Amino acid sequence: MASRNQSNKKLGPDEATPNMRRRGIGAEKMEPQGGAASAGRARTPFSVVTNRSDLNTTSDVTEAVDFTKEEVETLLNEKKEKKKGNTYDNNKKNMDQMTVLIKRLKACVRWYKRIEEGHVQEKEKLQSELEASEKKCNDTETEMKNKIDELKETLSDLRMKNSSLEERIVKEESDKLEAINCYGKEKEVRTEAEKVRDEKSAELEKVRDEKSVAEKQATFSQEYNMNLLQYNSRLQSQLETCNEALKRVETEKTTIVESLSNVRCHYKAVQDQLSSLKVSHNELIKQNEDLKKIKDHRDHLLGQVHELTEKVVCHEEYTGKICTHLDKLTIKTNAIEETCSSQKDQIHILQKQLFAEKEKLKNADLSASETRIVFEEQNKIIQKLQDRLADKEFQVVEGEKLRKKLHNTILELKGNIRVFCRVRPLLPDENTGTDTVVSFPTSTEALGRDIELSQSAGQKYNFTFDKVFDQEASQRDVFVEISQLVQSALDGYKVCIFAYGQTGSGKTYTMMGRPDAPDLKGLIPRSLEQIFQTSQSLKDQGWKYTMQASILEIYNETIRDLLSYARKENGASSSKQYTIKHDANGNTHVSDLTIKDVCSADEISSLLQQAAQSRSVGRTQMNEQSSRSHFVFTLRISGKNENTEQQVQGVLNLIDLAGSERLSRSGAMGDRLKETQAINKSLSSLSDVIFALGGKKEEHIPFRNSKLTYLLQPCLGGDSKTLMFVNISPDQSSTSESLCSLRFAARVNACEIGIPRRQTHTSSTRSSESRLSYG
């Protein structure tokens, strides 16, 4: 693009550098955006056009021309210089020069329009791009926010989980430590118990040994005792045998005594035997005592064995208890170990989960940072787009300012009346036919300005106006075009907007619309809303406004006050006479007319509602709800700037004229006929006045021929800004009426009838032109 800029000094609006944009219109020539509009058309530099001899002829400049700011300034200055040289002799020459100047200015305006269209397109494009980016960005942002929220939730869940798990882990760890401590203590107790058990076992073993020894000793003692008993019994039996033998001996002794002599010898032997037996008896007694001793020892040993057995039993019981305790401890330890291991497993699982969640978090962080990067990039793009948009808007504003300046200049040169044409859509009951009556040439020159009417004979009539609205144009589209004009009433201009056209062509729709449906509101409610909005916003600059509204209708050449209570009460029969007067300042007064102070658009809409109910409306062959009178809404605006002491007096007249109608077609009779004749008369008076003012330069202007023209005298002949809407019906049967309306409008368009002037007073030294008006 840079090389293109170097090689070709003509830049498109989107190629202008920021410095150029800040300067408003760059030194380089700018071409409008939008291929369709500029495609295939050769541009001619302005200097070439300026030097062209054919511009001094009457031919129109239809070729696209490019301008620089300097050229535009020169053009504007040139106009001023030419105005100075306005001598009588050079009048005709000056007129020609003026015409050429106007054409060049028109060319300049067209060039600006093209640039403006380009800027507007670019702006719209940028706006839509910006909106798309913003939407995308918002979506991403919301998505990211949602994601972040989700992640935050997950994170907080995880954190909570983690903290609870960590708490659990800590608790489990402390439990575990406690259990381990307990286990250690139990272990110690167990080892001690085991030690005691071992000791006791050893003791038991010893006692068992001792017991077995004692048992052995006891068995031995028993055996010995048995032996001794056997021996004793043997000795007893021996003793008994001895005793028997003794008995036998004694018997023998007796026998021997008897045979003493014989037996004395024998006695001696027996005595020896007896002494030996006595020794053996003593021995036996001794042995018996020994046996007794052994028996006592045995009893002692048996007692010891018994004690030891009891001890063993006690030990065994104690060992059993220790064993049971040990078993219990083992079971508990096993349970603790099991819990520990399950907790370990759980901790392991949780650690795994934590790790996974951390990984997730990491990934989420990564994706969040990626999204953030994308978001930042998009923000940068948006910033760039916004910068570009701001530049473009600046350019548009600058272009708009210059366009309006040029427009005002043209208006000054051309006169104060402008004409807009609006074609309404076909109504459901209208016969379309096959031929289109109205068409709109689409060449760049003609687009939005030309209208072509085709008659059934095949003849075509082309008309050019300041603006042409086709059937598709919405109420808003129409208002956008007049909003600046309405605004200028706040700047101290007299503004008059009226709708002219055949009955049923859409005048009331254009002016009033359907106030209850926001999209279908007409120019009157929209204008008043804007006036109040702007007056509020101008408060910041020190402006204070007071406003007064009046609404009247002219019916059968009689003025009727639509806000009068008397009229409301007595109906249309009120016969009050209203007279129109103009003062030296060009202000119009209608005697006895109700004038209401208004402070808000709402107040005005209720007044409009009241007026609409009082208005004379009837059914005609052409329109179900035909306005049979001229409806005139007037808003007087007085503004004072507390900072600059500047004062302005503006007037806004919004007029819905009664529809023109051919008597032959309307079939009107009686009162309707009278009404129609009055309407047609006042409309023809209006055209007489306009043509007298513009075309013929007659000295006498027939303002007084009708109430309508007399009421509008300051707007038509004086220094106001006037806009006429010519409303057209696309119906085939209305072609000739449409042609009449268009011809009338074309003649009005060609008129020069004054220069708009602001009504301002200022006591301060500040410039009275501190606020420009571009209507």
Ligand SMILES: Nc1ncnc2c1ncn2[C@@H]1O[C@H](COP(=O)(O)OP(=O)(O)OP(=O)(O)O)[C@@H](O)[C@H]1O
């Ligand atoms: N631009 C439009 N879009 C849709 N409908 C329209 C448009 N203009 C007019 N109409 C409809 O056409 C019909 C006649 O319109 P309107 O009453 O405004 O005509 P008029 O010129 O004021 O007639 P009259 O002079 O008899 O009062 C109405 O039904 C109106 O709603």
